[in-house]
Amino acid sequence: MKDLLRKIRKTGRVAEDPPERPAESAPDALRELGGSVQLRHVDAGSCNGCEVEIASVFGPVYDAERYGARLVASPRHADALVVTGPVTRNMEMALRRTYEAVPAPKGVIALGDCARNCGVFAGAYGVVGAVRDVVPVDVEVPGCPPEPEAIVAALRGLTGR
Amino acid sequence: MSGSTTLAGTVGAAAQVVLVAAGSPLLVGVMRQVRARLEGRAGAGVLQPWRDLRKLLRKEAITPHGTGPVFRAAPLVLAATALVAAGVVPIATTESPLDGAADLFAVTALLALGTVALALAALDTATAFGGMGASREMTVLALVEPTILMSVFALSVPVGSTNLGAIVNSTLHEPQRVVSPVSLLAAVALAVVVIAETGRIPVDNPATHLELTMIHEAMVLEYAGPDLALVEWASAMRLTVLLGLVANLFAPWGIAGADSGWVALAALPLALAAFAAKVTLLGGALAAGEVFMAKLRMFRVPELLAGSFVLALLAVAASFFLA
Ligand code: SF4
Numbered sequence: 001m002k003d004l005l006r007k008i009r010k011t012g013r014v015a016e017d018p019p020e021r022p023a024e025s026a027p028d029a030l031r032e033l034g035g036s037v038q039l040r041h042v043d044a045g046s047c048n049g050c051e052v053e054i055a056s057v058f059g060p061v062y063d064a065e066r067y068g069a070r071l072v073a074s075p076r077h078a079d080a081l082v083v084t085g086p087v088t089r090n091m092e093m094a095l096r097r098t099y100e101a102v103p104a105p106k107g108v109i110a111l112g113d114c115a116r117n118c119g120v121f122a123g124a125y126g127v128v129g130a131v132r133d134v135v136p137v138d139v140e141v142p143g144c145p146p147e148p149e150a151i152v153a154a155l156r157g158l159t160g161r
Numbered sequence: 162m163s164g165s166t167t168l169a170g171t172v173g174a175a176a177q178v179v180l181v182a183a184g185s186p187l188l189v190g191v192m193r194q195v196r197a198r199l200e201g202r203a204g205a206g207v208l209q210p211w212r213d214l215r216k217l218l219r220k221e222a223i224t225p226h227g228t229g230p231v232f233r234a235a236p237l238v239l240a241a242t243a244l245v246a247a248g249v250v251p252i253a254t255t256e257s258p259l260d261g262a263a264d265l266f267a268v269t270a271l272l273a274l275g276t277v278a279l280a281l282a283a284l285d286t287a288t289a290f291g292g293m294g295a296s297r298e299m300t301v302l303a304l305v306e307p308t309i310l311m312s313v314f315a316l317s318v319p320v321g322s323t324n325l326g327a328i329v330n331s332t333l334h335e336p337q338r339v340v341s342p343v344s345l346l347a348a349v350a351l352a353v354v355v356i357a358e359t360g361r362i363p364v365d366n367p368a369t370h371l372e373l374t375m376i377h378e379a380m381v382l383e384y385a386g387p388d389l390a391l392v393e394w395a396s397a398m399r400l401t402v403l404l405g406l407v408a409n410l411f412a413p414w415g416i417a418g419a420d421s422g423w424v425a426l427a428a429l430p431l432a433l434a435a436f437a438a439k440v441t442l443l444g445g446a447l448a449a450g451e452v453f454m455a456k457l458r459m460f461r462v463p464e465l466l467a468g469s470f471v472l473a474l475l476a477v478a479a480s481f482f483l484a
Binding site for chain 1 (some may be wrong): 197198199200201202203204206210211212213215216219220221222223225254367371374375378382383384385386389446452
């Protein structure tokens with residue numbers, strides 16, 4: 001415990017200073033959320049590269065929670081889905097049902113090139129299509145995988161902070 | 162004179178309900194902020210829980226297929242019991258007009274009623290995690306309730322009354338009682354059960370996303386929108402009331418006592434401020450302590466709670482033998 005205390009003191013604050021607020025703003029339906037956006041992450045068939053970046057977005061360095069975004073455990077608690085990867089056959093129904101379980105107003109973030117246009121998996125036999133083909137998408141974050149800065153900017157667009 | 166004492170008591174009781182209702186999300190915010198800072202984060206700010214609640218209230222309410230009145234009533238019962246508890250527990254005044262209900266058994270039963278309602282609602286959803294959460298919560302509750310009763314009972318023996326207001330009043334008049342073995346044993350036991358009852362580390366992790374390790378969160382997975390807002394608000398109020406109960410049982414200074422007339426009214430703002438400071442301090446300490454701990458395995462939790470029950474039992478024994 002003493003070691004941990006010393007470490008906490010020595011490390012201090014690791015969160016980077018917040019960059020300028022991005023200009024892009026939320027889709028109208030989501031504007032009334034007012035600085036608090038709960039996210040449910042759905043892995044529709046990603047290679048887990050995007051997941052690593054999401055983990056670092058909510059880690060201490062980028063600390064997306066300071067802008068009012070938070071990952072939650074249930075789609076019922078969520079305001080938006082974060083979908084990664086191309087939608088595979090096995091996940092198509094699951095993604096659709098998860099989307100239906102979210103209370104309105106709701107949004108969908110397609111994270112990564114795979115989610116936007118199937119990326120490197122385009123044309124693969126197990127892939128149904130991009131996220132857009134299954135559920136309506138409000139925000140897209142390009143990149144393979146997208147940089148944490150880009151993800152943070154997209155989330156700040158939603159929370160407006 | 163008695164008329165104006167009642168006035169001060171009534172105003173005090175109303176003020177403490179308002180304070181708990183408005184302040185408990187802020188307490189949760191402070192605790193999250195303390196944790197975030199210790200983890201090297203910036204944190205979302207102490208107002209974030211209120212923003213979350215405001216947002217949830219604007220969202221659509223969902224009644225999942227197959228759920229009945231139990232599911233819909235549970236958030237209301239939970240919030241109502243928390244509000245009543247906030248009114249009767251000696252927070253700012255020991256002279257609440259609901260004093261008759263400020264009995265140790267009544268308050269414990271009141272809080273248990275809310276927990277049971279939520280557990281029944283979790284069963285009502287018929288999801289795997291709901292049932293699991295309900296069964297775990299009941300396990301914890303069954304071990305927590307006797308300990309709360311025992312430890313407050315130990316404190317009530319020297320006073321000769323199980324009325325919480327009377328216990329707090331007598332501690333005010335005889336401060337040396339706080340450092341007696343009875344009080345110290347009861348304090349440790351009560352602290353452990355408050356942590357368990359409010360679902361904090363090491364018993365439960367309020368920030369977890371892993372369904373398999375959840376206790377409280379697993380029960381509310383199906384709630385959405387305004388219902389979820391009620392549940393979260395009520396949980397915050399329960400945390401505040403229980404922390405406030407601990408604070409005022411062992412450090413009642415600042416609380417408005419049985420003064421007469423306008424003195425009692427004038428003491429109220431001070432009492433409210435003292436309460437807010439005490440609870441913020443306790444909550445901050447709890448959050449800071451959580452950084453150093455991991456969650457206990459579910460099967461180790463009964464051992465922890467049994468240990469605290471033994472402490473409470475020793476406290477009762479000591480209160481008889483050392484009296
Ligand atoms: S976008 Fe790139 S990193 Fe993300 S899932 Fe697709 S291949 Fe993996």
